[in-house]
Amino acid sequence: MQVTMRYFGQLRHLAGRDEDTxxxxxxxxxxxxxxxxxxxxxxxxxxxxxxxxxxxxxxxxVLINDAPIDKETPPTLQSGDIxxxxxxxxxx
Amino acid sequence: MQALTDEERAVYEWQMWxxxxxxxxxxxxxxxxxxxxxxxxLGGPVCLELAAAGxxxxxxxxGGNLKPSDLNRQILMSHEHLGTPRIExxxxxxxxxxxxxxxxxxxxxxxxxxxxxxxxxxxxVFDCAPLFEERFLLNRACVTQRKPMxxxxxxxxxxxxxxxxxxxxxxxxxxxxxxxxxxxxxxxVFGAVSCAAACYGVMEGxxxxxxxxxxxxxxxxxxxxxxMTSYRLPLQRRPDCPICSQLWKVSPP
Numbered sequence: 382m383q384v385t386m387r388y389f390g391q392l393r394h395l396a397g398r399d400e401d402t403x404x405x406x407x408x409x410x411x412x413x414x415x416x417x418x419x420x421x422x423x424x425x426x427x428x429x430x431x432x433x434x435x436x437x438x439x440x441x442x443v444l445i446n447d448a449p450i451d452k453e454t455p456p457t458l459q460s461g462d463i464x465x466x467x468x469x470x471x472x473x
Numbered sequence: 474m475q476a477l478t479d480e481e482r483a484v485y486e487w488q489m490w491x492x493x494x495x496x497x498x499x500x501x502x503x504x505x506x507x508x509x510x511x512x513x514x515l516g517g518p519v520c521l522e523l524a525a526a527g528x529x530x531x532x533x534x535x536g537g538n539l540k541p542s543d544l545n546r547q548i549l550m551s552h553e554h555l556g557t558p559r560i561e562x563x564x565x566x567x568x569x570x571x572x573x574x575x576x577x578x579x580x581x582x583x584x585x586x587x588x589x590x591x592x593x594x595x596x597x598v599f600d601c602a603p604l605f606e607e608r609f610l611l612n613r614a615c616v617t618q619r620k621p622m623x624x625x626x627x628x629x630x631x632x633x634x635x636x637x638x639x640x641x642x643x644x645x646x647x648x649x650x651x652x653x654x655x656x657x658x659x660x661x662v663f664g665a666v667s668c669a670a671a672c673y674g675v676m677e678g679x680x681x682x683x684x685x686x687x688x689x690x691x692x693x694x695x696x697x698x699x700x701m702t703s704y705r706l707p708l709q710r711r712p713d714c715p716i717c718s719q720l721w722k723v724s725p726p
Contacts, residue, residue: 389695391655394629399700429655440653442706449709467695467706469653472627472660472667473513473603 382407382460386418389467395426411445411455411464412437418464429468442467474504475529481573485527491685498683499527505682506530508595510583510611512563514546514667515625515674516601520563521549522675523599524571531567532591534579535560546664583607588614597678598622600645601671603660605652612637612645616717621681625674629661630699632670635708636677636689643691643710644717666698 387400403418415437419426432438437452444465450456458464477485477500485499507528509516512535520531539550539559549563564578577594579587583602592598592614600611600622608624615622616639624645626633637644673694680686689705696703712718 389697390628390631390633393631393697394661399697399702425655429653438654439650442648444706447704447707449707465704465706467693469605469649469656470626470628470631470633471603471605471608471656472625472632472662472670473511473515473601 382409382458384414384458384461385463386414387463387465389465390470391429391468392422392426392466395429396422405458407460408457410457411443411450414458414464415443415455415466430466440469474500476500477503481527488526493685494679494683498679498685501682501684502527502679503529505596506532506594507597507599507678508532508534508591509599510602510607511535512547512549512559513543513601513603514662514664515627515671516599517547517549517563518668518671519599519601519625519675520567521570522672523678524567524574526675526679527571528574530575530577532577532579532595533560533563533567534581534583534587534591535563536581546662546667548664548668583610585610589618592618592620595620597682599674599678600624601674603658605649605656608645609652613716615639616644616720619720621678623674623678623681625670627662627667627670630663630666631695631697632666632673633693633695634670634673634677634689635693636681638681638690639717640720641690643708644714646716647711647714648693648708650711650714663698669696669698 384403388396419430443450489499509520512533539555549566554562560578560580564576588610598615600608602608619639622637624635680688693706
């Protein structure tokens with residue numbers, strides 16, 4: 382199946398693109414999909430997205446089809462899902 | 474509540490023509506004190522637009538002197554004042570635009586020592602700080618004192634704005650429970666992007682104070698000026714939020 386991974390904030394900067402199309406096995410969870418999506422983007426991106434145990438960070442907002450998810454129990458994805466990853470920014 | 478003077482009616486006439494704003498909205502602005510944390514790339518244009526719109530009193534807090542690298546975005550500053558305190562330049566510029574404005578200038582950043590007092594003096598808070606430590610201090614004080622906080626943020630070509638009303642919306646630490654790893658004090662920034670985020674934030678504040686329009690309560694506006702896209706993202710409160718969950722026990726959502 383195919384899903385879209387959309388990046389906001391520093392992730393967009395680190396990835397150098399707005400979104401990726403990811404091809405996955407059926408039945409994959411959002412957590413596995415996010416790990417796969419981050420793999421090409423190095424340690425800086427991984428640090429923003431996951432903690433040392435590999436869990437999704439509290440400071441990362443994750444939405445599937447514009448609905449926030451419970452990051453402690455990432456749901457199974459459906460083909461065509463759009464996963465939005467928004468990391469905190471402050472600026473000034 | 475102080476009424477408008479003839480001079481104020483003349484200055485603000487065109488914005489008072491805006492549907493659902495009128496003289497009542499203008500009077501609400503005149504009788505409001507706004508606290509703005511920092512007067513840099515975000516806080517500077519927030520202050521400038523609030524002053525132009527006729528806010529009654531501004532409390533501005535920012536420590537340190539103007540550096541060359543500030544000048545691409547800090548529009549209250551001027552080249553000739555490099556090396557001098559930002560806060561004095563900001564106050565002078567704001568009063569030059571609006572001499573009716575009362576400005577209380579604090580020559581230090583928001584800190585544990587001053588946050589409760591400064592938030593206590595304000596009717597609304599604009600969070601424009603570059604560091605999450607400052608943002609979290611403001612958020613905690615706003616929740617404790619039940620003050621609305623407009624949160625403005627930017628990075629590179631992107632901006633984020635939301636309106637936080639304690640007891641009605643998620644607070645900043647519901648959205649971001651921890652200081653995000655990897656955030657650096659220096660970051661890519663265009664002045665026009667920080668200015669755009671600031672202007673969205675100011676209009677959120679004006680709408681909140683006047684009751685005009687639909688606000689971003691419980692939603693975050695995200696925009697990217699690289700490709701001119703924008704989204705409104707729903708925000709969720711955290712039932713275990715250490716900052717605001719107590720409020721929800723009193724007044725459930």
